[in-house]
Each structure stands twice: as structure tokens, then as C-alpha cells.
Amino acid sequence: MSGEKIPINRTLxxxxxxxxxxxxxxxxxxxxxxxxxxQDVATGAFMRVGLLMFALWLALPTRNRDAAWANVSPWVFxxxxxxxVGVAVRPKIVVPLLIVMAVFGFVLRPRNKxxxxx
Numbered sequence: 662m663s664g665e666k667i668p669i670n671r672t673l674x675x676x677x678x679x680x681x682x683x684x685x686x687x688x689x690x691x692x693x694x695x696x697x698x699x700q701d702v703a704t705g706a707f708m709r710v711g712l713l714m715f716a717l718w719l720a721l722p723t724r725n726r727d728a729a730w731a732n733v734s735p736w737v738f739x740x741x742x743x744x745x746v747g748v749a750v751r752p753k754i755v756v757p758l759l760i761v762m763a764v765f766g767f768v769l770r771p772r773n774k775x776x777x778x779x
Contacts, residue, residue: 671722671723674717674718674721675714675715677711678714678717678718679711681710682707682708682711682712682715684711685705688703688704688707689704
């Protein structure tokens with residue numbers, strides 16, 4: 662059983678995401694504010710589940726493209742996790758540092774060796 666592949670229906674994940682986000686929007690804007698504390702908890706829960714399912718929907722493979730994590734090396738994965746933790750712990754220091762690193766990465770990236778004809 663450990664070697665089985667479990668198929669994930671990308672369309673169903675998208676529908677669940679839209680449903681959860683729609684319910685959260687309804688609870689936030691249109692629902693009568695009867696039991697306010699319980700409504701806030703439900704709104705937050707539906708919003709979080711909807712955003713998580715949306716992120717999963719974006720990452721799942723399609724017919725024309727591999728999964729988002731198919732070409733990620735372990736080192737890139739570790740760097741991403743460290744950046745997320747750094748932003749959570751010290752955002753005033755890490756966010757400007759990440760912006761500077763992104764600019765340097767964009768400027769110093771390898772260029773195409775083939776030039777266009779003039």
C-alpha cells in the first residue's frame with residue numbers, strides 16, 4: 662500500500678478552495694452579526710482552508726506542466742524554509758535583505774549566450 666499513487670483531482674481542489682473562500686466572504690460581509698465570536702472563528706477557519714487549498718491548487722501538476730515542486734533542489738527548498746522562518750522571526754531585518762538578494766540575483770543571473778542578429 663505504501664507504493665500506491667493517490668490521484669488528486671485538481672479541479673476538485675479548486676472548487677473546494679472557491680467554496681471555502683466564498684463562504685468566508687459571505688460570513689465576513691453578508692451574514693447577520695448574531696453570534697459575533699463564533700462567526701469570526703468560522704470566517705477565519707474557512708479563509709485559512711480556502712487559501713491553503715488555493716495554494717495546493719496552484720502547486721498541483723496540469724496536463725502541460727509538472728508539479729511546482731518537481732524541479733526544486735533540496736538546497737533551494739532549505740533556503741526557502743530559512744527565508745520564511747527569518748521573515749517570521751525578524752521581518753525588519755530579513756525582508757530588506759531578501760529584497761537586496763533578489764535584485765542581485767536578477768542582475769547577476771546568467772544571460773543567453775546566443776545573441777540576436779543585427
